[in-house]
Amino acid sequence: xxxxxxxxxxxxxxxxxxxxxxxxxxxxxxxxxxxxxxxxxxxxxxxxxxxxxxxxxxxxxxxxxxxxxxxxxxxxxxxxxxxxxxxxxxxxxxxxxxxxxxxxxxxxxxxxxxxxxxxxxxxxxxxxxxxxxxxxxxxxxxxxxxxxxxxxxxxxxxxxxxxxxxxxxxxxxxxxxxxxxxxxxxxxxxxxxxxxxxxxxxxxxxxxxxxxxxxxxxxxxxxxxxxxxxxxxxxxxxxxxxxxxxxxxxxxxxxxxxxxxxxxxxxxxxxxxxxxxxxxxxxxxxxxxxxxxxxxxxxxxxxxxxxxxxxxxxxxxxxxxxxxxxxxxxxxxxxxxxxxxxxxxxxxxxxxxxxxxxxxxxxxxxxxxxxxxxxxxxxxxxxxxxxxxxxxxxxxxxxxxxxxxxxxxxxxxxxxxxxxxxxxxxxxxxxxxxxxxxxxxxxxxxxxxxxxxxxxxxxxxxxxxxxxxxxxxxxxxxxxxxxxxxxxxxxxxxxxxxxxxxxxxxxxxxxxxxxxxxxxxxxxxxxxx
Numbered sequence: 161x162x163x164x165x166x167x168x169x170x171x172x173x174x175x176x177x178x179x180x181x182x183x184x185x186x187x188x189x190x191x192x193x194x195x196x197x198x199x200x201x202x203x204x205x206x207x208x209x210x211x212x213x214x215x216x217x218x219x220x221x222x223x224x225x226x227x228x229x230x231x232x233x234x235x236x237x238x239x240x241x242x243x244x245x246x247x248x249x250x251x252x253x254x255x256x257x258x259x260x261x262x263x264x265x266x267x268x269x270x271x272x273x274x275x276x277x278x279x280x281x282x283x284x285x286x287x288x289x290x291x292x293x294x295x296x297x298x299x300x301x302x303x304x305x306x307x308x309x310x311x312x313x314x315x316x317x318x319x320x321x322x323x324x325x326x327x328x329x330x331x332x333x334x335x336x337x338x339x340x341x342x343x344x345x346x347x348x349x350x351x352x353x354x355x356x357x358x359x360x361x362x363x364x365x366x367x368x369x370x371x372x373x374x375x376x377x378x379x380x381x382x383x384x385x386x387x388x389x390x391x392x393x394x395x396x397x398x399x400x401x402x403x404x405x406x407x408x409x410x411x412x413x414x415x416x417x418x419x420x421x422x423x424x425x426x427x428x429x430x431x432x433x434x435x436x437x438x439x440x441x442x443x444x445x446x447x448x449x450x451x452x453x454x455x456x457x458x459x460x461x462x463x464x465x466x467x468x469x470x471x472x473x474x475x476x477x478x479x480x481x482x483x484x485x486x487x488x489x490x491x492x493x494x495x496x497x498x499x500x501x502x503x504x505x506x507x508x509x510x511x512x513x514x515x516x517x518x519x520x521x522x523x524x525x526x527x528x529x530x531x532x533x534x535x536x537x538x539x540x541x542x543x544x545x546x547x548x549x550x551x552x553x554x555x556x557x558x559x560x561x562x563x564x565x566x567x568x569x570x571x572x573x574x575x576x577x578x579x580x581x582x583x584x585x586x587x588x589x590x591x592x593x594x595x596x597x598x599x600x601x602x603x604x605x606x607x608x609x610x611x612x613x614x615x616x617x618x619x620x621x622x623x624x625x626x627x628x629x630x631x632x633x634x635x636x637x638x639x640x641x642x643x644x645x646x647x648x649x650x651x652x653x654x655x656x657x658x659x660x661x662x663x664x665x666x667x668x669x670x671x672x673x674x675x676x677x678x679x680x681x682x683x684x685x686x687x688x689x
Contacts, residue, residue, distance in 0.1 A: 163219065163228045165239055165272035168279055171359070172245055172271075174384050176377055178291065185293045187260055190374060192365070192381060193245040198235025198267050199288025199298070201350070203332025206230055207645045208652060210313050213326040213356060218275035224327065233327045233354045235267070235287040242270035246290035250371055251364035251436025252487055254471055260368060261436045262292025265300055268360065279358050279388065282326070286352040299335045303637045303681065305351035306648060308447040310636070312355065314628040314655035315444055320422040321415070322444040326354040328648070339686065349641065357443060359389050363488045364436035370491040379495055382408070385440060406501040409492055413485055413509040415442025420481045421516045425524065426624055427453035427553045429474045431463040431685070435484045449685035452627050454672040455550035455581055456543065462630070464686045478513050485509060523622040524557050525601070526615035528608040538600055545597055549590050550581035552671045557623040561616045563598065565605035572598035581671060624658040625669050630683070631676035632668060 171193070178194035180186070188194055209224040223229050231237035238244065246263035253261075267290060269282040285308065286300025305328055312325035331350040338345040361381070369378035383400050386393055386408050393407045394400065419442045423430065430437070431449040439445040451462025458475030466472050472480060489502040496502070521539045522530040530536075546556065556579035563575040572595060580586060610618065628651065636647035654665050662668075676682035 163223060163226065163232060163239075165217075165270065167239070167241055168271045168273060169243070170271055170279065170388055171268075171281070171384070172243065175380055177245075178248070180291075183289055183291060185289075185295070186291050188248050188262070188291050189372065190377060191248055192377065193247045193268075194291045195243055195245050196267060196290050197238065197244055198269075198284055200236045201234050201331035201333055201352075203330075204230050204234030204236065204352075205330040205332070206233075206327060207330055207351070207640070208309060208328040208648045210324065210326055210652070212313075212316075212656075213324055216274050216276070216324075217272070217280065217326070217356070229327075230329070232269070233284065234329045234331065234352060235284050239270045239272075239282075244269050246292055247360060247365065248292065248368060249362055249364035249436055250368035251362070251434050252367075252484070253434045253436070254466070254469070255483075257371070258434075258436075259371070260292070261294075261364060263290055264293040264296055265290070265298040266355070266360075269354075280356050281358065281360055283355045283357070283360060284352050285355055286331075286350065297335070299331075299333070299350050300352065301335050301337055302330065302349040302351040302640055304448070305353045306637050306640060307450070307633050308355075309353050310633060310648065310651055310655065311447045311450060311628050312353075313652060314658070315428070317656050318422075318426055318624055318627075318658050320426070320428070320444060321419045321442050323355050323357040323360075323439070326356050328353055339680065357439070357441070357445070359385070359439075359441055360445070361385055361389070361440045362436050362445070363438040363440060363484055363491075364434075365440070366488060366491045367435060370494050375495060378491070382492070382495065389441060402496045402498070403501075405492055405496050406505070409485075409489060409502055410505040410508065412440055412442065412488065413505045414512065416481050416485060417509050417512045417516060418442060419444060420478050420513065421520050423477055424474075424517060425520050425622065426627060427456075427474070428627075429453065429460065429462050429472070430477065431461060431466065431472055433472050433477065433480045433484065435487050438481075438484050438488075440488075451630050451685070453553045454629070456546040456553040456556075458543075458547065462684050464684045467684065478517070482506060482509055482513075520622070523618055525604075526561070526608070526610065526619040527604050528610045528615075535604070538597075538604060541597055542601075545590075545594050548593065549586050552579045552581065554624065554627055555579040555669070555671065557619070558625050558669075560623075561619050563601070564612055564615070565602055565608075566612075567602065569595065569599060569602060579671070620659060625661065626654050626658045626665070628655060629668075629672065630681065631672050631679070634676070634679065634681040637681065 175192035178188050178191035248262045266285045267287045274280045289298040309325045309328040315322040329352045333350040334347040335350040429451045437446040449463040459473050461473040518530045639647045
């Protein structure tokens with residue numbers, strides 16, 4: 161069975177390449193990328209594949225079993241006629257300009273045409289040293305690779321814009337990592353994930369050129385991105401105007417808003433929303449120290465580096481997205497020269513987020529069309545209740561369908577009690593607050609335009625039953641370290657249908673166990689890979 165792709169290589173053919181060929185960490189100027197091949201590995205082994213991505217890329221379902229597939233996606237063999245490269249970009253990290261960053265452990269194998277005729281970039285994460293590796297080795301370990309592989313596919317099936325994952329491969333190498341940044345590094349199994357996206361261009365891809373006054377290169381990148389990723393914005397195929405640039409930014413704002421609303425809907429926390437981790441396509445990208453809300457807490461961050469400042473906490477994600485968009489606007493301003501339309505788009509982001517999130521929360525509650533201030537107070541008061549005692553957000557909203565406009569008010573507790581972590585610690589005041597809220601909720605349901613069946617259907621489409629809980633991913637990682645990869649496959653299968661009941665997997669619809677409250681990987685993570 162032969163692995164063949166139709167190549168496009170639009171990025172590398174239309175943008176300036178690094179003229180230096182040395183593969184060593186260094187500053188790269190006047191270039192959008194550097195040619196670099198993956199580092200060969202000794203004993204690669206396929207641990208998991210996304211069958212959906214195999215189909216999407218036009219590969220046969222058995223293709224992953226071939227030696228050629230293994231060699232290509234482990235980085236030992238190049239795709240025919242391809243020339244791999246790592247991308248140059250900068251970024252703001254935790255609010256501060258960090259200068260050049262780039263693909264320090266990611267190598268783009270090739271741009272290919274998928275089965276639908278669309279452009280896809282195949283990228284290996286953890287494939288070895290690049291000019292952008294700084295003080296690192298360009299490799300990745302099994303634990304972070306399992307998390308990235310599973311979450312990429314879980315997010316897709318949740319209906320959230322995301323980069324995808326094709327394969328997870330164990331390299332046979334040992335990689336030294338200081339997981340806790342405590343000066344006690346250990347050897348861990350190395351792994352590689354093949355990520356897939358139409359483009360891996362980030363906000364920071366534009367920022368690096370602006371920061372260096374490389375205006376011509378900045379224009380080339382803007383025009384390349386519009387021409388190939390936003391072609392519907394082009395009125396003139398030969399010449400792009402400032403108005404086209406402004407329309408491009410406006411759409412980036414809209415796509416970013418849509419992504420963030422989805423994150424908030426399912427309780428996803430990215431954990432490291434630096435501008436180099438923001439996709440210009442509005443895709444969730446770079447699954448590092450991410451996490452999912454267990455007990456509802458708007459101030460929770462999964463990133464140990466962010467533990468004190470909580471810049472990237474769950475509740476801050478909308479405003480951080482707008483701040484990041486402001487940095488992109490500042491970059492585009494250097495070539496547009498006027499700020500009015502850019503500022504207008506930033507305001508539209510805020511307005512669109514407000515409107516979209518309000519209706520999203522109305523959908524989570526099954527109350528139909530959002531009706532303004534009264535509904536907003538109902539939503540706000542519920543989240544205040546959820547934060548008043550440790551309450552699992554996913555279980556609460558999924559089980560809320562058990563309470564209806566016909567329910568006896570006293571049944572509210574039985575409907576959602578599975579979501580509370582410590583039943584014996586819920587005091588009388590907290591119960592009274594919840595009961596007051598359910599009284600208003602019942603009254604609101606009675607005037608909704610939705611009947612009971614439509615309400616339940618809407619809520620079950622909006623509120624997933626299964627998410628990639630932090631402790632579930634860690635169980636899969638722990639088993640994988642022992643040579644048992646079955647839990648990776650099981651989680652991948654469950655996350656394919658996150659809104660379905662799946663009674664055979666009911667045990668995965670459960671609160672975080674007490675042992676996982678402070679266990680590494682289940683509560684907070686570092687940026688260590």
